[in-house]
Amino acid sequence: MIKNRKFSTSLFVGLCLLFQYLPIIVMVIFSFNSAKSLSNFKGFSFYWYEELFKNNELMSAVFVSVSIAIIATLVSTILGTITAIGLSKSKKIVRQIVLQLNQLPILNPEIVTAISLMLFFAAFKVDKGYMTMLFAHIAFCTPFVITNVLPKVRRLDPNLSDAAMDLGATPFQALTKVILPQIKPAIFTGALLAFTMSFDDFIISYFVTGNGVQNISIAVYNMSKRINPSINALSAIVVFVILGVLALSYIVPAIVKKKTTSKVRKRTARIVIALSCLALVIGIAVRESNKPVLRVFNWGEYVDKSVIKAFEKEYDCKVVYETFDSNESMYTKYTGGNKYDILVPSDYMIERLIKEERIQKLDWSLITNRDSLDTSIMNQPFDPNNEYWAPYFYGNVGIVYDKTKVDEADLGQGFEILRNQKYKGNIYMYDSVRDSFTVALKALGYSMNSDNDAEIQEAYQWLANQKETMAPVYGGDEIIDSMKNSEKAMAIMYSGDAAAIMAENENMDFYLPTEGTNVWFDGFVITNECQEVTLAHEFINYMISDENALLNTLEVGYLTSNKHASAIAKEEDFEGNSAYGIRTDLTGNDEVFTYQDNALKEKYAILWTKIISQ
Amino acid sequence: MKQYKKLVIPYIGWLLLFTLLPMLMIALYAFTDGTGEGGAMMFSFTLSNFTKFFDPVFVKVLFKSFVLGVITTVICLALGYPVAYLISKCKERTQTLLILLITIPTWINMLIRTYAWISILGSNGIINNMLSAVNLPPATLLYTDFAVVLGMVYNFLPFMILPIHTALTKMDPSLNEAAMDLGATPLQTFWKVTFRLSLSGVLTGITMVFLPSISTFMIPKLLGGGQYALIGNFIEQQFIQIGDWSFGSAVSMILAVIVILMMAGVSKIEKYTGQDQEETHSDKKSKILN
Numbered sequence: 001m002i003k004n005r006k007f008s009t010s011l012f013v014g015l016c017l018l019f020q021y022l023p024i025i026v027m028v029i030f031s032f033n034s035a036k037s038l039s040n041f042k043g044f045s046f047y048w049y050e051e052l053f054k055n056n057e058l059m060s061a062v063f064v065s066v067s068i069a070i071i072a073t074l075v076s077t078i079l080g081t082i083t084a085i086g087l088s089k090s091k092k093i094v095r096q097i098v099l100q101l102n103q104l105p106i107l108n109p110e111i112v113t114a115i116s117l118m119l120f121f122a123a124f125k126v127d128k129g130y131m132t133m134l135f136a137h138i139a140f141c142t143p144f145v146i147t148n149v150l151p152k153v154r155r156l157d158p159n160l161s162d163a164a165m166d167l168g169a170t171p172f173q174a175l176t177k178v179i180l181p182q183i184k185p186a187i188f189t190g191a192l193l194a195f196t197m198s199f200d201d202f203i204i205s206y207f208v209t210g211n212g213v214q215n216i217s218i219a220v221y222n223m224s225k226r227i228n229p230s231i232n233a234l235s236a237i238v239v240f241v242i243l244g245v246l247a248l249s250y251i252v253p254a255i256v257k258k259k260t261t262s263k264v265r266k267r268t269a270r271i272v273i274a275l276s277c278l279a280l281v282i283g284i285a286v287r288e289s290n291k292p293v294l295r296v297f298n299w300g301e302y303v304d305k306s307v308i309k310a311f312e313k314e315y316d317c318k319v320v321y322e323t324f325d326s327n328e329s330m331y332t333k334y335t336g337g338n339k340y341d342i343l344v345p346s347d348y349m350i351e352r353l354i355k356e357e358r359i360q361k362l363d364w365s366l367i368t369n370r371d372s373l374d375t376s377i378m379n380q381p382f383d384p385n386n387e388y389w390a391p392y393f394y395g396n397v398g399i400v401y402d403k404t405k406v407d408e409a410d411l412g413q414g415f416e417i418l419r420n421q422k423y424k425g426n427i428y429m430y431d432s433v434r435d436s437f438t439v440a441l442k443a444l445g446y447s448m449n450s451d452n453d454a455e456i457q458e459a460y461q462w463l464a465n466q467k468e469t470m471a472p473v474y475g476g477d478e479i480i481d482s483m484k485n486s487e488k489a490m491a492i493m494y495s496g497d498a499a500a501i502m503a504e505n506e507n508m509d510f511y512l513p514t515e516g517t518n519v520w521f522d523g524f525v526i527t528n529e530c531q532e533v534t535l536a537h538e539f540i541n542y543m544i545s546d547e548n549a550l551l552n553t554l555e556v557g558y559l560t561s562n563k564h565a566s567a568i569a570k571e572e573d574f575e576g577n578s579a580y581g582i583r584t585d586l587t588g589n590d591e592v593f594t595y596q597d598n599a600l601k602e603k604y605a606i607l608w609t610k611i612i613s614q
Numbered sequence: 615m616k617q618y619k620k621l622v623i624p625y626i627g628w629l630l631l632f633t634l635l636p637m638l639m640i641a642l643y644a645f646t647d648g649t650g651e652g653g654a655m656m657f658s659f660t661l662s663n664f665t666k667f668f669d670p671v672f673v674k675v676l677f678k679s680f681v682l683g684v685i686t687t688v689i690c691l692a693l694g695y696p697v698a699y700l701i702s703k704c705k706e707r708t709q710t711l712l713i714l715l716i717t718i719p720t721w722i723n724m725l726i727r728t729y730a731w732i733s734i735l736g737s738n739g740i741i742n743n744m745l746s747a748v749n750l751p752p753a754t755l756l757y758t759d760f761a762v763v764l765g766m767v768y769n770f771l772p773f774m775i776l777p778i779h780t781a782l783t784k785m786d787p788s789l790n791e792a793a794m795d796l797g798a799t800p801l802q803t804f805w806k807v808t809f810r811l812s813l814s815g816v817l818t819g820i821t822m823v824f825l826p827s828i829s830t831f832m833i834p835k836l837l838g839g840g841q842y843a844l845i846g847n848f849i850e851q852q853f854i855q856i857g858d859w860s861f862g863s864a865v866s867m868i869l870a871v872i873v874i875l876m877m878a879g880v881s882k883i884e885k886y887t888g889q890d891q892e893e894t895h896s897d898k899k900s901k902i903l904n
Binding site: 016026087094098138148185186200202242250429601605 | 617618619620621622623624625626628629632633634635636637639640669671672674675678693696697700701703707710711712713714715716717718719720721722723724725726727728729730731732733734736737738740757768771772773776777779780781783814815817818821822825826829835836839840841842843845846848849850851852853854855856857858859861862863866869870873874877
């Protein structure tokens with residue numbers, strides 16, 4: 001009977017652990033995948049592990065994550081524990097107020113905490129980086145410690161510590177010898193949670209960091225655009241190391257047999273504290289020497305990193321390289337007090353930055369490689385005389401489709417194919433207000449930049465009807481991987497991503513609807529506050545040179561602005577890949593996004609929320 | 615005991631500086647109709663950001679978030695309590711090991727773990743490949759309510775198990791024995807003694823699962839195929855995509871007030887356990903003694 005119960009106990013806990021580890025196991029398996037996919041195992045290889053160790057950026061992200069998590073855990077555990085003890089003795093009103101305030105970071109959506117801290121640091125002109133990230137982490141970790149420790153403290157018998165003090169103990173002795181031992185499990189749990197929250201945090205870290213300091217989550221987030229299994233390799237190593245340490249700590253004491261006295265424990269505690277102090281010192285000391293510094297803010301996975309290394313060497317400077325995942329988050333960070341010299345925004349965002357006078361005119365005489373640029377795509381409406389931008393990558397938005405599932409004849413329907421009942425439940429839409437409305441407005445024959453109420457309403461009806469009759473899935477960058485794995489028949493896709501899909505799945509093809517679509521451009525601009533104007537121009541010039549543009553386009557898969565490089569890429573890596581190209585029928589129906597003011601943006605966004613939540 | 619009161623002071627200072635002040639800065643936006651353009655705002659007082667929210671569309675979004683939060687919390691509790699209970703019955707060293715084992719997966723980036731679920735549940739995913747290997751029809755798992763709830767429970771379960779386990783450890787076993795001696799059945803003993811005493815842990819667990827789960831959006835977005843418009847997503851959209859910090863701030867304040875009221879209601883439950891009375895009793899005693 002007892003044995004039986006024991007068995008069912010371990011079975012239940014075992015199942016629960018299996019549930020927790022199932023995705024981890026999958027993740028570890030795919031870290032050995034030879035292909036660049038998280039869902040289609042092609043063969044065993046150590047390739048991603050090699051890539052990982054070559055990737056300095058990821059390795060320093062590991063250092064930042066680990067050191068910040070350790071220090072934040074230590075500080076918040078101590079702070080949280082003494083606060084909990086103090087709170088249990090405070091007046092009810094004090095306790096209530098502190099507890100309510102304390103819950104704010106747990107309860108607020110992370111983005112609110114993130115923006116509030118970003119504003120806070122900006123208001124006090126604090127230079128963002130390692131220290132701001134550390135303080136932010138302590139700020140959101142401590143509440144978890146308090147929430148866990150306080151109930152346990154409140155259940156303590158207050159007479160015990162009184163008794164200790166009556167017997168001659170100082171309050172400090174009573175605290176360490178009587179109270180702390182009783183609440184140890186709660187402190188342990190609190191510390192564990194603090195570490196977890198710190199280690200896994202993305203949003204808050206992203207908005208309070210700067211100067212190129214990034215943790216693992218930020219690195220992961222910006223890499224996930226192109227599913228880089230190096231992250232899986234990294235996570236696998238993290239899991240193995242932790243489990244290894246755990247196994248050791250479980251087995252070793254059993255062998256040494258409880259010789260681990262409090263002395264040893266104290267020593268380990270000292271070592272941990274010493275190590276974290278060291279980490280802190282290194283973290284602060286990361287500030288480089290007096291080389292000129294160029295701060296570049298680019299899209300995630302949008303460059304061949306070796307080009308930047310080479311530039312640093314050639315021009316004897318330091319490039320502080322940060323990445324973003326949307327024009328809007330770039331704008332939020334840049335206007336939120338972070339300092340950059342070079343940005344890589346898209347068309348409509350360039351228009352906005354020009355309008356708001358946040359960027360300066362380029363000195364084209366310094367950009368000697370300009371003759372290699374494809375002039376046919378220059379002189380766009382957002383910057384008619386190319387005074388502000390130097391083009392980098394560009395492309396279209398179209399439909400990636402599975403040739404084995406989609407009848408070629410149906411393609412004649414243009415965007416209406418996305419409402420063809422044949423493909424019900426088999427399409428991916430792009431989970432973005434603007435890209436979805438582009439589809440609907442273009443299908444109806446209107447401009448995708450429409451501000452006409454009737455047209456917008458009609459487009460809303462189109463999308464609402466599509467949601468009802470087609471059950472589409474609205475996805476983000478993760479659908480790139482899903483399409484490589486033939487999950488669905490069709491997906492709205494940016495051309496560069498489509499090119500990547502087609503390079504790996506030969507059943508896929510790319511189609512640009514005849515009624516016109518979005519033509520987009522990403523380019524370099526130099527900010528107003530740029531300190532190294534000449535160096536910034538040299539950087540742009542370097543990036544668009546024949547040789548480096550080729551390296552970049554081969555790495556990224558988007559069509560480069562350098563005509564020589566794109567010609568070579570078209571002949572070699574992207575031969576016959578129709579998504580590596582561009583249709584700029586700008587006189588016809590293809591269009592470039594224009595900047596929308598807040599009122600218009602909001603109008604679209606409300607309708608979009610309506611569609612999604614219907 | 616009075617000596618310890620002062621221990622609160624450092625954190626109060628910290629709270630004022632790093633939580634309250636930043637929050638006030640952002641709350642200011644909620645009451646102004648700043649355009650939010652480039653963070654520049656005009657200081658004209660308005661309540662329109664709050665009234666704007668009471669549109670059926672937004673209320674529905676809020677409601678759906680709460681429903682998802684409640685479902686997640688209930689399932690986490692139903693699964694987490696037995697696990698925590700069973701772990702607390704193990705040897706002390708095994709307990710630490712098991713608790714660590716349960717926490718470690720959460721150290722791996724949430725995005726990566728959720729991507730792994732996509733490749734498990736997808737129509738060409740691992741489960742469906744297994745099904746087709748044994749000639750069973752494929753199942754639609756990904757982009758369903760099931761997938762969303764699964765992902766949420768998966769992500770938040772450790773936050774339920776940990777505090778409950780803390781509350782259950784170091785519980786005086788003689789209490790249980792006394793109850794049994796007095797003729798209580800095992801079930802009665804559990805319900806009237808063990809569960810009551812672990813209630814503080816349950817409440818902490820509920821707080822730590824429910825609060826983040828209403829404002830989360832990555833998991834529902836990835837596993838639900840964007841079919842879920844949730845409040846966290848909505849607030850993020852206001853702040854980043856639209857740049858309307860005023861409305862975003864107002865919505866997050868509405869959310870905060872509702873949640874705080876709800877949690878106040880939940881913590882009333884604690885009073886019925888008699889635990890608080892017992893405590894106020896001893897508080898009084900110590901006051902007299904002092």
